[in-house]
Amino acid sequence: MYIRSAACISPQESFGQGELFELALHRDTNSMTCVEPDYSKYINPVQIRRMSRALKMGFSAAMECLKQEPERIPEAIIIGTGKGCMSDTEIFLHSIREYQETALNATYFIHSTYNQLNGMIALNKKINSYNVTYVHRGFSFEHALLDAALHFAEGDAKNILVGSFDEMTREHFTVKKHWGYWKQEKVQSDLLLLSETPGTIAGEGTSFYLLSDTPPDDKPCAAIRHVSTLYKPDQQDMQIALEALLRENDLKPEDIDLLMLGENGDTDRPGHYAWMKQTLASATPLYFKHLCGEYDTATNFACWLSRCILEQQRIPEYAYHPADDRRHGNQKIKRLLIYNNYFDLNQSLVLMNV
């Protein structure tokens, strides 16, 4: 699946330019919120007054992505979201309690449904074909990718819009803090990977891709080659999955140039990161959670960052571990493997190349 165009709204200045941001932005609030664009360029005033932040971010990213390839009309819209529009859902739930299940706002109900963004994109672009939202917590984006891969394999589509969105709200942050998901002490995001305490920092973001079955002729194009999902895997499960990935793509461990790891400074949930680094010792490790925080569809930010690195053949300094001097050097970057662990439950491998 070739990435023809991409747009990403994240806690970094990632939107619009389609290139790597030069300097990473840091936070010291344990919650990384998105840098939001000027929505008036993408959303008309009548629509925008009803839209929550998550919808505005997702819709703008999707529109920007499609704008970059105006000739290609997607034959399917496939989106993943772990929680949907949390702020609308919270407002609606509060209304249910406050007004004792009477006189409830239609808008918040409509927007609290997970597939709202899919519908808005389809209506705006008049795309009446396949339209699905995957809501599978830490696997949501991965399942959107797998569905797209199936469509391409079956020959059902030549262009597919794939993306994900998730937002962090104050209430959602508080609930997960009680469950021990976030660090108790304040941590500056650029020092997250050095942290030696339980929990991590919260995040949010949205990215969209126009995937195609053919690459462009005139420029390098990153592609997604393989997606594996593993639920609560032990080390043996990981080994089986990695061996299958290498075998099916006719690769040896040393063919992987870069490892994009979802390490998040959580000492309670170390995942299999150490094993992965040891097993693919020749691959240079890179990191992304200190840039976007932890959320259900964080793998999507890793995909966006990886696509930039593969196409531009450049690794920004902020993607390396702050305590590791190892650098990739000038060798060509051909393949990159993303490994993400979402709270020791949902874990995934995504192989990309250029």
Add this chain to the structure above:
Amino acid sequence: MQELQDLKQTLKTQIIESLNLQGMSPDEIDDNAPLFGEGLGLDSIDSLELMVLLERNYGIKIEDAREGRKAMESVNAMAQYIAEHRTK
């Protein structure tokens, strides 16, 4: 008479808040202009929100769609309907 004028002013503020009409002030809403289509340019989802506004703030529950359409023709019509049917 003054009471109806005050009601219209309150109603306009409630409409702006309820429909999130960003950048609009009560003075910009004409008492006689149609709320839907022309005039304020509201749509069917807005009509549902206005029904909720009437129920929450004035205890009015409109069951008949035709009656609802008439009651929400303009700010004047809404204020008149509220004055006649309010339970709170």
